[in-house]
Amino acid sequence: MSNKESTNEVVEESEVIEEKKEEKKEVKVEEKPCYLVAVRTTGGQEGNIALILKAKIENKNIDIPAIIIVPDLKGFIFVETPLNYLVQSIAYGIKHVKGILRGKIPADEILKVIYKPTIINPGDIVEVIAGPFRGIKGKVISIEKDRVRIEPLELATILPIDLKISEVRKIPQKKEE
Numbered sequence: 001m002s003n004k005e006s007t008n009e010v011v012e013e014s015e016v017i018e019e020k021k022e023e024k025k026e027v028k029v030e031e032k033p034c035y036l037v038a039v040r041t042t043g044g045q046e047g048n049i050a051l052i053l054k055a056k057i058e059n060k061n062i063d064i065p066a067i068i069i070v071p072d073l074k075g076f077i078f079v080e081t082p083l084n085y086l087v088q089s090i091a092y093g094i095k096h097v098k099g100i101l102r103g104k105i106p107a108d109e110i111l112k113v114i115y116k117p118t119i120i121n122p123g124d125i126v127e128v129i130a131g132p133f134r135g136i137k138g139k140v141i142s143i144e145k146d147r148v149r150i151e152p153l154e155l156a157t158i159l160p161i162d163l164k165i166s167e168v169r170k171i172p173q174k175k176e177e
Contacts, residue, residue: 035104036068036078037087042096043074049096050077056090064090070113078110118170126150126168133161137171 041049046069057064064087066080075098079087084104091097120126124140126148138150141160148168149160 035082036080036107036110037084038101038105039077039079039087039091040098040101041075041077042098045096046074046077049094052094053077053079053090060090062086062090068110068114070110073113078105080107120148120165120168120170125153125171125173127171128161128163128167129169130167131163133163136161 039049039053050067050069053067056062064079064081068078068080070076070078081087084100084102088100091100120140120143122140122142126138126140128134128136128138128150133152136152136154138152138154138161141149141151143149143165146165147162148165149162150168151158151160
């Protein structure tokens with residue numbers, strides 16, 4: 001057996017081994033259902049508690065992929081976890097935690113609350129929620145793909161401002177009776 005033949009056999013064997021490893025990697029991927037556990041908190045303390053929970057999770061090396069705060073839902077934090085007792089163990093003893101709701105909540109239920117599509121039309125009154133113009137209210141002049149042009153209502157100058165649609169929030173107008 002020559003040197004070239006042995007190297008060819010080694011290369012072929014290594015290719016077979018690599019193919020088997022790739023097959024094993026494909027088999028190991030499993031989709032676990034995403035469940036959330038609701039933590040009751042003192043209203044207005046959700047952000048502080050989320051930061052404390054994050055620090056405890058990192059210190060204890062617990063596998064918790066997400067902590068969700070829903071701005072429209074005061075007094076609750078949602079923690080993604082495969083096991084309820086993990087959340088109970090890290091939330092125990094935190095000052096503004098009032099309790100943990102029993103059971104798991106499917107992620108789809110929370111997504112319905114979080115994702116509320118709003119339609120912005122020219123002439124609507126919006127508030128800037130991000131960037132250097134945060135807090136300014138303005139009237140929508142035009143909309144192009146993912147950008148919106150507003151005319152500020154509160155500033156002394158009436159220069160149009162171009163923003164991303166994600167940087168503005170539509171202000172609900174009161175219905176006149």
